[in-house]
Amino acid sequence: MNNAEQIKETIARIFPDVETVICYQQGFDGLHATPYFISIPEQVNKLIWNPLCAQNLTSYLPSIKKKVGIVVKGCDSRTIIQYLQEGLIDRAKVVIIGVPCTGVISVKKVLREIGHQPVVDVVFDDNGNIVVKTQKGEKRLAIADVCPDKCTTCQYPTPLVYDHLIGEPIASNKPKEDVYKDIREFDAKTLEEKRAYWEKEFERCIRCYACRNACPMCICQDSCIAETREPHWISQRLSLQEKFMFHMIHAAHLAGRCVECGECERVCPMDIPVAKLKKKINAEMKELFNYETGVNPDDKPPMYTFNVDEAKIKEHKL
């Protein structure tokens, strides 16, 4: 029995206990999956499970008050653990169906490979490839080549928390040292280079706030200072300054909270690598506090606590 069938069976079993289950169904074309909220077991026939199921569905959890079931991959489970650390959800009200994951698809990367042609058909073969058919022909791409960056260094392919596990656990074969390799490479740039890099990227930002709204850990939502007039920290002008300000605030509020799910980057219609900022801060958090987000429900995010004597912060002793 494949994973999709097992997920369906599990959902059917948990149903009297939950009111809704959040999973995936086919989106508007063959290359897109879309969230699927089901409320009676019969609806599971439209459920899909394949590498297109990249979205982190856990973002919906804090806003749902009833008892829900949810399908999560390894990386998604970190969000749930972070929620638990911060008291944002009630564990008793979530039934977690964990699915060990071998990597998902970045639609943006596939589109780049197929020259943004409309897709006619998409299939997955047994050797880890996605085969995309367009009017111009067929393209076979290794999933490993078109996965989101996070998959290339994934440490937790098997969910860290679950009530039902589909299939066998998978261990990561990616070196732990590589997780922040991209950040260390970026760090090597000069200040001017970094500034030029971000100016070029943020110049495209249209302030649609998709990155914020899709982020599971952005919890201010309707009270975000990017839009409030009180306090009035950011104006409605479209200048680079305002865009920078918004992104710096987003990043700062995610310090030691970002679970590196990459949603902010996945959803950005302007292709801005916004997750990099948060990953950079997480790298510092690891360095300073030896803290990694979303791995242990009993941890406390460093910004939620205060120690007079921090082992790695000397500044206050000056």
Added chain:
Amino acid sequence: MSDTGYLPKEKIKDFLKELAKDAVVYAPCLEGDIVLFRPFSEERTLCLDRPANTPPKSVIYPQSETLFAFQYKKAPEDHQKMSVELKADIGVPNMVIFGARPCDAKGFRIYDRVFIETNTPDPYYRKRRENTLIVTLSCAAPSPGCFCVAVGGGPAHKEGSDVMMTELEGGYVIEPVTEKGRAILGKHVIEDGKPYLKDAQHVQAKAHDEVRNPFAPDELPKISQSLFNFDGFWEQVVGKCVSCGACTYLCPTCYCFNITDEQGIGSGERVRSWDACMFFHFTLEASGHNPRPTKFQRFKNRVGHKFIYYPEKYEGVIACCGCGRCIRYCPVNVDISEIVNYLKDTHQELHWASSRKEGTQPTVGSTKDE
């Protein structure tokens, strides 16, 4: 002079340079992996093989613009007395939008009715619109999600354009649409296009047949009021929406704006900027009351504005040109054509009502059904 022109592909840059002599030319340019309308220059890479990620709307209707600057002045004789000095500058250069798609151009017609064809025309929009020549490229094939033919448009629909170009193997056939557009035929690099006109029309007709029509063919979608006003419907179809501004900001027909005074010390500017009905703050009132506090109500407004309120006000014209951007770039794949399709069917209300009770989704009228 012939009525049709022809621009050989190898002369396209010369053509843009010629246009740029007396206008700022905005053209779709590649930036990383996305396509944006930018003031064209030699260093940029023109990209005409797919519609731009963003429509050219900001050229005529900027995302943020200063309406006027203000400055408080103390009277020299009496410091208790203050006056305010206002300065408005609507100087706009001549502009060309090159390589818009027919849906993009049609979008400007949606704005024209609101900002120009009214008792109180908007001088900012009008000035830019008048100073801009729109050179549209007809679509040779649909892009993912688009459905222009279902909302009164088409891959070679001419409304809103000054010139229509159609791509052939070696060049572009150029058909002027307006008087303003005719001037293009006099440009140096433009050759006689008459011999190619038939081929161009063939390309246009073929493309038209390829665009999907999610609604009943040959009629504009009519929305069932009772279903539209049924909350349960919205809760089921847009539960996944994250209430961001991607769909509205990328839409060539969305025009809602906010007006804010951006204050400095003793001076400031009144700014008009795009707003999005999907944001919580859009309808937040000074009292703190918000008539549309949920994403369901906000999404309902987005569909209502495009498919009910605007058509009611403007002779049945639907304020969606079917460009498909909101579908392509939505973070969670909300598909407005699918939702409108559900809403079309007057007989489905009961079905939705009972399905809500039983917790099912409807199985009729769905574009995603097996």
